[in-house]
Amino acid sequence: MPNESSAPRRRGAVRTEALLQVTLDLAAEVGYAGLSIEAIARRAEVGKHTVYRRWPTKAALLLDALQRVWTRDLDYRPTGDLHADLREQFLRSVSALTSPPLDPVYRAVIAEAQSDPAARAALHERFLRTVEQSTLEQVTRAQRAGQLRADVDLTFAAEVLCGTLYYRHLLTPHPVDETAIDGLLDMFMAAYGAS
Amino acid sequence: MPNESSAPRRRGAVRTEALLQVTLDLAAEVGYAGLSIEAIARRAEVGKHTVYRRWPTKAALLLDALQRVWTRDLDYRPTGDLHADLREQFLRSVSALTSPPLDPVYRAVIAEAQSDPAARAALHERFLRTVEQSTLEQVTRAQRAGQLRADVDLTFAAEVLCGTLYYRHLLTPHPVDETAIDGLLDMFMAAYGAS
Amino acid sequence: MPNESSAPRRRGAVRTEALLQVTLDLAAEVGYAGLSIEAIARRAEVGKHTVYRRWPTKAALLLDALQRVWTRDLDYRPTGDLHADLREQFLRSVSALTSPPLDPVYRAVIAEAQSDPAARAALHERFLRTVEQSTLEQVTRAQRAGQLRADVDLTFAAEVLCGTLYYRHLLTPHPVDETAIDGLLDMFMAAYGAS
Amino acid sequence: MPNESSAPRRRGAVRTEALLQVTLDLAAEVGYAGLSIEAIARRAEVGKHTVYRRWPTKAALLLDALQRVWTRDLDYRPTGDLHADLREQFLRSVSALTSPPLDPVYRAVIAEAQSDPAARAALHERFLRTVEQSTLEQVTRAQRAGQLRADVDLTFAAEVLCGTLYYRHLLTPHPVDETAIDGLLDMFMAAYGAS
DNA sequence: TTTTAATCGAGACGGTACGTCGGGTCTTCTG
DNA sequence: CAGAAGACCCGACGTACCGTCTCGATTAAAA
DSSP states (O other), rough: OOGGGGOOOOOOOOHHHHHHHHHHHHHHHHHGGGGHHHHHHHHOOOOOHHHHHHHHHHHHHHHHHHHHHGGGGGGOOOOOOOOHHHHHHHHHHHHHHHHHTTTHHHHHHHHHHHHHHHHHHHIIIIIIIHHHHHHHHHHHHHTTTTBTTTTOOOOOHHHHHHHHHHHHHSSSOOOOHHHHHHHHHHHHHHHHHHO | OOOTTOOOOOOOOHHHHHHHHHHHHHHHHHHHOOOOOOHHHHHTTOOOHHHHOOOOHHHHHHHHHHHHHGGGOOOOOOOOOOOHHHHHHHHHHHHHHSSSSSSHHHHHHHHHHHHHHHHHHIIIIIIIIIHHHHHHHHHHHHHHSSOOOOSSHHHHHHHHEEOOOEEEHHSSSSOOOOOHHHHHHHHHHHHHHOO | OOOSSSSSOOTTTHHHHHHHHHHHHHHHHGGGGGHHHHHHHHHHOHHHHHHHHHHHSSSHHHHHHHHHHGGGOOOOOOOSSSSHHHHHHHHHHHHHHHHHTTTHHHHHHHHHHHHHHHHHHHHHIIIIIHHHHHHHHHHHHHTTTTTTTTOOOOOOOOHHHHHHHHHHHHHSSOOOOOOHHHHHHHHHHHHOOOO | OOOOOSSOOTTTTTHHHHHHHHHHHHHHHOOOGOHHHHHHHHHTTTHHHHHHHHHHSSHHHHHHHHHHHGGGGGOOOOSSSHHHHHHHHHHHHHHHHTTTTHHHHHHHHHHHHHHHHHHHHHHIIIIIHHHHHHHHHHHHHHHHHHOOSSSSSOHHHHHHHHHHHHHHHHSSSOOOHHHHHHHHHHHHHHHHHOO
């Protein structure tokens, strides 16, 4: 009896997915400017209320849309070489963050977050902290493996690593290229590299 | 001499000043949300065109308004003790950045900058780079005084120091407090401290 | 036989009643503005479909609701004195038409009827014509009793009597008071009074 | 000296005219249903605010639009024969009231007036009362000419004459044809005709 | 001075988006 | 299988800003 209910499939789940996809499409095509709820609803051929029913705020919608593309790139496999692994992870992140679907949405979220502390908290909780966390795990592993000094708490170091890259990407006109990443890692290793 | 010059009829430059001040006042009172050009002109009892004649963009206006409060806090005097000096400078910056007149304007600029690369460049050129620069000068002086290793280019290090603080302030819910600043400086000294 | 229903009790009859009552309650409380099908269904804790299943149109629902209060006031008993009887009937009608439950519903029906000829026909058939009819019966009785000229068809006269009052009530800011009613009856008697 | 300033021409007077015309056009084409402010603005290629700037309410706009067509038909010239003159006037009014541009607008006004006492008052003041008034003047002239009894106040009679016709037109499915008008006038003459 | 040319306040204007509401239709699930 | 609950598309509501534009009135510099 192959019952079809293994996925409960709440009523509008499909539509929710569609709306998020439309948001990404729109972002890729018209960029940050075209990301109005009105435009999204229009493009999705959906009443505005159908959007508002799902997300109380544009920021909330954008965060979910972000999630949708975000999770796809988290399948990296550490090799054990800390420097190489961090380098790889950062390059991947930056590459994703720079290309069309993600970049406009991310910037839109940043913009929204400036006027809405709640959105700011959500942004950090769901994305920035995640990146910090995965970075922290990597360096902690390296620390246990003796590659880093054992007498320091690396939590803040992880924030510095990530924060520097986000700062450069979002707030400066400079690109986050290999030079920048290497410079950052050099400083990190100089500070915390074992003996 | 029936000239009723009690009303001196201020000319252009004065009015420009007045508009910037109104922008700051509005920001302090109603916050980011109230910073529309419409509201600013209304509050200043000025035609909208008078605003547009001076600044092509909201971002441009906000940047100038920012400048107005910004320059007031740059009168710090280094003592020679690197750690203490940086600490002092960062605490001052953050304190200014957190209090009413500046914070809403800064966030508004950040928001505008997301959709406008030119504004992003201007933001970096006029503010972020300035802070990086003054930081760089300080650490370079210390380097020459032998407090820091002589074999490194500190340009990027200065960016890391500033970037980390901006990242935390603008994009996370965490406060930029003394703990954070000290943590950051510790990492910096561990990496680049002499011998 | 524990059947408690001497009447066949069609399933939804009670609910239909309840909906009509809710409509009247809502009209009394929030007036014409609050008379949306949405609000009625909400107030009755009923799905909108349950309303649409019963009435194809808001006008239809309102007409039925109107009926509900209307029939309660038709228990007048003519005395034989034409002038007094008409006066009494008109005063009653107007009094009912002016007070909360009925007035907003009536006006809502008028409004609906403007855009919907079918509703207009129904309004006339079920209410206006009824009033004209009962007026006609009274004057015809008086005519047969010799109180009115025998050589005229009073059908149109009845329409004039009623129409004038409705006109004043619905389309002018003037109240339909005793003065108005007496003036109208005077004119009527002057035209058709016997000899 | 052909000075061009005989008309001061306030800024948007032309546009106001255009909007009223568009309202009438729309009414003629799509009828009562299409008379949303949104549709009017769209059709006139005008921002919604441009409409709201001129009229606080849909009712106000419709009343002005009504005025525009209304005044064109008031150029009748009484002949002195009361019965014929009233007949002519009523026929003209009804004819105007029945044809496309006017009928949908009038009904829309009636509908709006039901929920807005102010609109109701305005409707009466600007249109209904005008008709009553011109009717009153005609019958008063006839009264002075000895065609009508001298001992009666005809104010209310004028209301009855007009009210009956409006009642029939707006609230019943019956047409206001010559039969109806003649019946009404017969009753009137029977009541107030001289000797 | 007188004229000319900016500059100003005020705000109209066509747009676009906001967030809310109601109209009708169509589903889903419960009793 | 009827019914409550409400999702859904649609489109109007009235408000707010955007950036451009016109309007007179008020000044400044040029004639």
